[in-house]
Amino acid sequence: MKNKQTIISSVNELLIKKFGIPKRNKVLPNPLDLLLATILSQNTNDNNSYKAFQNLKSRYKSWEELLSVKRTEIENVIRVAGLAKQKSEAIKNLITELNKRGTLSLNFVKELDNNFAIEQLTEFKGVGVKTASCVLLFALDRNVCPVDTHVHRTINRIGIVSEKTPDKTFLELNKNFPEGIAHSFHTNLIRLGREICKPANPSCGVCPLIKICKYKDKNLKIKAAGKQREFMLLDNVG
Numbered sequence: 740m741k742n743k744q745t746i747i748s749s750v751n752e753l754l755i756k757k758f759g760i761p762k763r764n765k766v767l768p769n770p771l772d773l774l775l776a777t778i779l780s781q782n783t784n785d786n787n788s789y790k791a792f793q794n795l796k797s798r799y800k801s802w803e804e805l806l807s808v809k810r811t812e813i814e815n816v817i818r819v820a821g822l823a824k825q826k827s828e829a830i831k832n833l834i835t836e837l838n839k840r841g842t843l844s845l846n847f848v849k850e851l852d853n854n855f856a857i858e859q860l861t862e863f864k865g866v867g868v869k870t871a872s873c874v875l876l877f878a879l880d881r882n883v884c885p886v887d888t889h890v891h892r893t894i895n896r897i898g899i900v901s902e903k904t905p906d907k908t909f910l911e912l913n914k915n916f917p918e919g920i921a922h923s924f925h926t927n928l929i930r931l932g933r934e935i936c937k938p939a940n941p942s943c944g945v946c947p948l949i950k951i952c953k954y955k956d957k958n959l960k961i962k963a964a965g966k967q968r969e970f971m972l973l974d975n976v977g
């Protein structure tokens with residue numbers, strides 16, 4: 740059996756053949772902006788979390804203003820993203836904690852290696868491994884592949900890892916991850932999970948990975964893939 744790195748590289752190439760190289764802004768977003776957007780993106784779709792992020796950006800001239808507004812006001816501003824109470828608590832806590840450290844910035848993370856950066860970011864209430872790793876990939880251009888439910892499901896079905904939770908999948912997947920492909924691999928895998936390798940009834944008949952995928956219950960009946968949704972929130976923060 741081929742080693743994990745070779746399989747990851749093959750999957751990446753097959754996904755690029757199917758979906759292309761994902762678009763990416765030339766200018767990386769500010770890490771704090773990206774973290775706030777990622778908090779807003781939890782358990783909702785990209786369009787709603789993008790609206791909530793734009794609401795926050797247009798309502799406040801700077802993130803310093805969040806220090807003096809009530810949490811309930813933030814909750815109202817971001818309501819479209821869902822779980823507004825929980826997310827507003829995480830945002831208020833993050834801004835308050837950063838302020839205690841003397842600056843509303845996550846630039847300190849730029850100096851840290853990946854593991855320590857994730858350790859530091861997950862100390863903030865409401866920031867988990869997935870959210871922290873999104874900051875590393877999308878704002879710092881680190882070669883780290885965040886694992887959400889789509890990535891967790893597809894990676895385990897393909898047989899690259901065999902893990903029960905997204906955080907365990909993240910740890911296994913990112914050990915010696917092949918250089919320079921994390922962004923395209925992550926983004927195209929999410930697209931595969933949304934359009935083809937869905938939780939129920941994956942459309943294996945149109946899947947570009949069918950020859951290398953180890954999933955035992957392949958569904959060959961469904962021919963058409965789902966509707967394409969090209970908008971990805973974290974590539975549009977700024």
Ligand code: SF4
Pocket residue numbers: 893896897935936937941942943946947948949952953954957958
């Ligand atoms: S072959 Fe089927 S189970 Fe495997 S990745 Fe493709 S859609 Fe998912």
